Amino acid sequence: MVWPLDMPEAQATYDRLFPYYVEVSAVTQLRPRGERAGGPGGHATMFIGGASRDPSAGYPRLRLADENATDTGTGVSVNRAFANANWIAVAGREMFFHGGMRDDETLDRRRFDAALEQAAQAGWFEGVELTRAAGSPRVADVEAVVRHSIGTDFALTFGRTVYAARLPMPRPALSKVIDYLNDLNDRAAWRGYQWNALTNNCSHVIHNALAAAGVWDPKTVRAGTTVDTILDLLSVATAVVRRRMSDFSFPANSFVRVFEAANERPIDDAAHAWRDHDIRRSIDAGWLVTGPGGLVRRYPMHDPSRNDLFAPGRDPVLASVPLLWDKRRTFVDLTRATPAHLSDLAANLTHFRERFARALARERLQGDANFATRYERVIASELERTDRAIASIANDAASTASLSATPVAVTSKRAPS
Structure with missing residues (x-):
């Protein structure tokens, strides 16, 4: 029996078995045709199964979806x-990853504008303002915000390939992820948000949201001054000595x-688990x-032969040390030949x-x-x-096979009267 996630039935089965999960993605460089390509660092996003938007705040916030709700899930993305x-x-x-596009459609300016209009009318960007550096005064111009966001914060596969890793968690743990994210936007709504490529980027947000749920230790987020960058560099040495993560995040x-x-x-085995403080922490909280x-999935960029607007970009930059810490x-291995399990x-x-x-x-x-x-419990x-x-x-596989084997009634054309 095989049940790959690209089967139409598989995602529904996954959502039923794992109603609460995060799907963390790294995406390739954005390369609009005829324009300068985006940065080589790529971008990180997170789709949260079991979360829904909270429309009551006037700015982006999340809440846990009702336990019996279907077709839930919300994509979260940071934008400088x-x-x-x-x-x-x-x-x-579908909107977060694919902009609502089918594989057999052509991504041209008309289809691109239709996705822009749909996003602008959805209320997702309500109350969001752009920085002056983004070419706009600080006003909540929904159309301008959506144009800055498409291809980065939604409709990811319009111009990027997405590499995604899933991590299920219990409802209380996901609630902590949501609380952490909401606190960030509560503060940003009052004090503003200051992005920094090295000390406070999209990966820091995702990492620390999962740290709030007990997945791992948090990273220190800094303002981005020269001193802050030096402290981040020093954190690398500390990480090597203590065998922990540094504060850099990619x-x-x-x-x-x-x-x-x-x-x-x-x-x-319990002895190895006891020596790993991340495992001990989650077991103390009653979960693993x-x-x-924890599946891995690749969402390819919209077929270049049907893509008038974007060309394939480079894979995101990865911090890696051959032989010692070979993340490359x-x-x-994960993105080119993903193992069956x-x-x-x-x-x-x-x-x-x-x-x-x-x-x-x-x-x-x-x-x-x-x-x-x-541990044993x-x-x-x-x-x-x-x-x-x-x-x-x-049972799902048997039901699918049964439906596939059921003869379809053929109705002949009615003879003219």
Whole structure:
């Protein structure tokens, strides 16, 4: 049984099994045809399953979606051009990633303008102002804001390829992500927002939002003075000594780190888990960051043969040290030849079921009975949940096969009377 995410049924199944998750993306350089290309650093975004826009604030805010709601999810993106908002919220997966375009459509000026108009009328940019550096006075000119945002904050695949890594989490953890993001925009609405490429960029926002949920340690965000940049550089040395992350943050590295957190932490035996403070933190909170659902997906740029407006750009810059800290190899492996257990939901569930079963079969941790008990309880709970998910997918697959095998009634043309 295979259940890749590009199957029409697979996303609905995923949303049912994992109603609360983040999907962190690194995107390629934007290259408008006939114009100067965007920066080589790329851009980071985050789609949040189980979140919806809060329209009551007059500026971008989020709230947890109702537990029984369907077709939820909101894309979050930071833009340096915003003067009074740290991030923007775009409702719906299709509009956020694809601008509502079908694969067989041509992206020309008419289709581009239609996406602009739809976004302007949706209310997503209500109250957002541009900085003077963006070529506009600080006024809430919705059309100007949307033009600065398209291709970066929504309709990503109009001109970029998107590399995305998912990380499911329980509802209380996602609530902390949302609270952190809302606090940023609450402050930006009153005090303004100051972006900085090195010390306060899109990746910092995403990283610290996940830190609020206990995924990892937070990064220090600084104003961007010369002293602040020096402090960020010093944080690299501190990170090497303490085996922690530095305060620098890059989009492609954020994508790789989310993959690693969701898939590669040593949860397979209690002794290794006890030595990893990130694992201990999540187990103390009653959940595992590393577990089923941490899939990787590539959303290609709209086909260049049907794209009158954009040409393919470069992959985002990645901080990597060969042999010592080789994130480049990981990035290439994930984006060029994604393994089945990271791209197919059925294979992913089977992979983690085997890991959980092996973990429970190992010898019990000696020395910290309280942690050993919490560890075993969480692993057993995850194994049970994974078994239910596997059974659910099997039922979905059987239903799909049954529908495919059902003969379709053919109605002949009615004879003229």
